[in-house]
Amino acid sequence: MQRLLLLQQLSTNPNFDVAIIGGGATGLGAAVEAALKGYRVVLLEAQDFAKGTSSRSTKLLHGGVRYLAQGNIALIYQALHERGVLLNNASHLAHPLSFIVPTYSWWDTMLYTVGLKIYDALAGASSLGPTHHLSSKLIKSRYTHLMAYGLKGGVQYWDAQFDDSRLAISLARTAQSLGARVINYCPVQSLNHQDGLVKGLNFQDALTQSNYTINAACVINATGVWVDDIRNMSPHSKNSSLVSASQGVHVVVDHLFWPYDEALLIPKTSDGRVLFVVPWMGHVILGTTDTPQSDLLLEPKPTLEDVQFILQQVAPYLNKAPRIQDIKSMWAGLRPLVQANSHQKTGATSQISREYFIGVDSSRLVTITGGKWTTYRVMAEDVIDRCIQEGFLPKPPQNKSTTHLHPIKGLSSDAPTPDRVRYAVQNEMALSVEDVLARRSLVLFLEAGLAIQLAPQVAQIMASEGIADPRLDEFVALAKKYMAEYLAG
Numbered sequence: 001m002q003r004l005l006l007l008q009q010l011s012t013n014p015n016f017d018v019a020i021i022g023g024g025a026t027g028l029g030a031a032v033e034a035a036l037k038g039y040r041v042v043l044l045e046a047q048d049f050a051k052g053t054s055s056r057s058t059k060l061l062h063g064g065v066r067y068l069a070q071g072n073i074a075l076i077y078q079a080l081h082e083r084g085v086l087l088n089n090a091s092h093l094a095h096p097l098s099f100i101v102p103t104y105s106w107w108d109t110m111l112y113t114v115g116l117k118i119y120d121a122l123a124g125a126s127s128l129g130p131t132h133h134l135s136s137k138l139i140k141s142r143y144t145h146l147m148a149y150g151l152k153g154g155v156q157y158w159d160a161q162f163d164d165s166r167l168a169i170s171l172a173r174t175a176q177s178l179g180a181r182v183i184n185y186c187p188v189q190s191l192n193h194q195d196g197l198v199k200g201l202n203f204q205d206a207l208t209q210s211n212y213t214i215n216a217a218c219v220i221n222a223t224g225v226w227v228d229d230i231r232n233m234s235p236h237s238k239n240s241s242l243v244s245a246s247q248g249v250h251v252v253v254d255h256l257f258w259p260y261d262e263a264l265l266i267p268k269t270s271d272g273r274v275l276f277v278v279p280w281m282g283h284v285i286l287g288t289t290d291t292p293q294s295d296l297l298l299e300p301k302p303t304l305e306d307v308q309f310i311l312q313q314v315a316p317y318l319n320k321a322p323r324i325q326d327i328k329s330m331w332a333g334l335r336p337l338v339q340a341n342s343h344q345k346t347g348a349t350s351q352i353s354r355e356y357f358i359g360v361d362s363s364r365l366v367t368i369t370g371g372k373w374t375t376y377r378v379m380a381e382d383v384i385d386r387c388i389q390e391g392f393l394p395k396p397p398q399n400k401s402t403t404h405l406h407p408i409k410g411l412s413s414d415a416p417t418p419d420r421v422r423y424a425v426q427n428e429m430a431l432s433v434e435d436v437l438a439r440r441s442l443v444l445f446l447e448a449g450l451a452i453q454l455a456p457q458v459a460q461i462m463a464s465e466g467i468a469d470p471r472l473d474e475f476v477a478l479a480k481k482y483m484a485e486y487l488a489g
C-alpha cells in the first residue's frame with residue numbers, strides 16, 4: 001500500500017488492538033504473529049526496517065555452539081528447532097551451511113567431535129546433516145588455505161545461514177499481506193496514558209514532520225537496545241535500565257582468503273569466545289567481537305582495536321591472512337543483552353544470557369528484548385501470548401500460534417519490473433539510497449566502495465520513481481565509514 005494512503009488511513013482510523021514499536025526482527029515477528037491471530041496491528045519503525053541490530057548479525061541460524069560449553073541445552077534445543085522452521089518457511093532467504101572446526105590436539109579433536117555430535121542430536125528431526133570427524137590428511141588436502149602446521153584433525157557439523165535484512169523486509173511484507181499496518185521512518189515520540197495505563201502512542205512521519213496518534217489495547221515495546229528509552233516514557237518510570245549493550249564488529253574480505261563453501265569456526269579466541277570465517281555472497285565475513293558499549297548509537301563504529309583483534313585471531317588459521325587494506329566493508333552492531341539482574345552488573349557482557357526477556361510494567365507497557373534472530377518467531381509467539389494472558393487482548397478464535405506453518409513472503413511474482421531499485425521502491429518501502437544499497441540489496445555490507453560508485457545511479461532511478469530526496473550525500477558519507485580507510489581517521 002502507498003505510504004501516503006497508509007498514513008491517511010492511520011489518521012482516520014487510529015484504533016488498533018496491538019501497536020508495536022520497533023521494526024527489527026522482534027517487532028516484525030510480533031506483527032506477523034498478531035496479524036495471523038486476527039488482531040488489528042500497527043507497527044512503527046523510527047528508521048528503516050532492520051536499520052538497528054537486525055541487519056548487523058553474523059547471518060547464522062544456529063543453536064549456538066558456545067552454549068554447549070555453558071550447558072545451556074534448552075536454549076540450543078529451541079534455537080535448532082526454530083532454525084528448521086525458518087529453513088522451511090523462508091527457503092528463499094536461508095540455507096544449510098556446513099562448518100569446519102580445525103583441531104590442534106587429540107583432546108580437542110575428541111572434545112569437539114563428541115560435543116558437536118550432541119549438538120546435532122539436539123536438533124532431532126531438524127538435523128541438517130551428521131557431524132563427522134575429519135582426518136588431518138583430508139583437511140590438509142581439501143582446505144589448502146588452512147594453516148596446516150600442528151593440525152591434528154577437525155570436525156564438520158551443520159548449521160544454517162540467512163539473509164538478515166532481507167528477512168526483515170520479507171516479514172514486513174508478510175505482516176502487511178495479513179492486514180497489519182507496517183510503516184518505516186515513523187519514530188514514536190511519546191506514549192498516551194489514561195489513569196496511569198498506556199492507551200496508545202504518538203508518532204511523527206519523519207518525511208513530512210506530520211504528527212499522528214494511535215489508540216491501542218496493547219502497546220509492545222520491541223526497540224532492541226533502545227527499549228529503556230520507551231520504558232522511560234511512562235509517567236511512573238523509575239528510569240531503571242533493563243538492557244546493557246555489547247558491540248559486535250564484522251569485517252568482509254574477498255572470498256580468495258577462504259574460497260570454500262564451508263564456514264570455518266575458530267573455537268577459542270584469546271578472549272575465550274568463538275569466531276567465524278563465513279562465506280557470504282561471493283565474499284567472506286569475519287567476526288565477531290563482544291565489547292561492552294554504553295553509547296547506543298544507530299551507527300555504532302568499529303574501532304581500530306576491534307578490527308585488529310579480528311584479523312589477529314584469524315591470522316594463525318590462514319596461510320594468507322587478510323590485512324586491514326583487504327577489508328571491503330566493516331560494520332558494528334549492538335546486542336541487546338538483558339541484565340540478568342539489573343543490580344548485578346558483572347561488566348563482562350559475554351556472561352549475560354542471550355535468552356530473551358518479556359516484561360509488563362505498572363502502566364501495562366509490554367517490553368520484549370534480548371534473544372537472537374534465530375528465535376525471533378518463538379519470541380513473537382510468547383509476547384502475544386503474554387498480552388492475551390494479561391487480559392490486554394481478547395482470546396482469539398485460533399489461540400494456537402500458526403506462524404511455524406506460515407510461509408514468509410519472497411519477491412512478488414507480480415513485480416512490475418525486473419529492475420531492483422524500482423522494485424525496492426514500489427514493493428519494499430525503500431525511501432532512500434541507503435535503504436536500497438544497504439538493506440534491500442546488501443551492497444553496502446559487501447563492498448562499501450562499490451556502493452559509493454552505484455549510489456548516484458540509484459538516486460537517479462529513485463528520483464524518477466517520485467522520491468524527491470533519496471539522501472544521496474548522506475549515504476556517501478555513511479558508506480565511507482564502512483571502508484577501512486575510515487579507521488585511519
Ligand SMILES: Cc1cc2nc3c(=O)[nH]c(=O)nc-3n(C[C@H](O)[C@H](O)[C@H](O)COP(=O)(O)OP(=O)(O)OC[C@H]3O[C@@H](n4cnc5c(N)ncnc54)[C@H](O)[C@@H]3O)c2cc1C
Binds near residue numbers: 222
Ligand atoms: C554482532 C552481532 C551478531 C549477531 N549474530 C547473530 C546471528 O548470527 N544469528 C542470530 O540468530 N542472532 C544474531 N545476533 C542477534 C540478533 O541480531 C538480534 O538479537 C536481533 O537482531 C535483535 O532484534 P530487535 O528487533 O530486538 O532489535 P533491532 O533490530 O535493533 O530493532 C529495534 C528497532 O527499534 C527501532 N526503534 C528504536 N526506537 C524507536 C522509536 N522511538 N520508535 C520506533 N522505532 C524505534 C530501531 O530503529 C530498530 O530498528 C547478532 C547480534 C549482533 C549485534
